[in-house]
Amino acid sequence: MITQNKYDPSKFYVTVLKFNTNPEALVDFSEFGELKGKNYEIIDFQNPFDPTQKVEGVFGENTISFPMNWNKSMQPNGNMPYGVVHTDATFGTFLIQFKTSEELPAPVFKEEIRLSLAENGMASTKPSDYFISGYSDAYTNDFSRELNFTCADLGLNEVQVKVKSEGVVKWEGTVKVTVLDELKPELTLQEFQGTIDVTLSNNFELKQEHIAAGVSDNCGENLEITYSPKTIGCEDFNMPVKVEVTVKDQSGNTTTGSTVVTIEKKKVGK
Secondary structure, three states: OEEEOOOOOOEEEEEEEOOOOOOEEEEEOHHHHHHOOOEEEEEEOOOOOOHHHEEEEEOOOOEEEEEOOOOOOOOOOOOOOOOOOOOOOOEEEEEEEEOOHHHOOOOEEOOEEEEEOOOOOEEEOOHHHHEEEOOOOOOEEEEOOOOEEEHHHOEEEEEEEEEEEOOEEEEEEEEEEEEEOOOOOEEEEOOEEEEEEOOOOOEEEOOHHHHEEEEEOOOOOOOEEEEEOOEEEHHHOOOEEEEEEEEEOOOOOEEEEEEEEEEEEEOOOO
């Protein structure tokens, strides 16, 4: 049974009587749809001063869950022959109060958020990430940009946040969002065997495709690939030569590796 306080419409008295021992009871509040999105507090009517017997939540669906596993009751003063106890999990009396926006704390914005891009080159935020405190579903939050960040957002971004209460902008703030790429590029190397006609040249010029089987990065563009040596001279022909390879992305993350190159000399021109 639900009874609304005629003097304070934000308060309701709820009596639950059920025929099972489930630790909760879902009470239909659909007729009070205007309260959706508002915060509420449920107090045990038989023990209103015990902080452990209170429940807070946000009214989001048509039903609200009431706890049926509270078992403490406030004892009366004076000489009573028996202590007051809850009957069992089938019966409960509660006070539920919905908080209006005026009763909710003012939001406090964060100064900065730092994000690291994932392997897919993205980082996501949610509205509550932009607040130190005071975030509530009872407010409407407008952001100056979408809350997903990509490689194009590397560095400092400023996000303007407007918080509306009952359709009116009451608070505004700017949050700095620093987007970082901290993942190293991936480098797959391969060994290479080549030949050179020493009648034409005494130096073999190594190319990237000779030694790198694959290079990738979560922010795949603007990769810098360096390797040494770039030239194999005649003194190193017919023997394995170690080649050091480094890949660096636009954020300075580097991956290094080494492979082996063998160049056989031939005299094709004679």
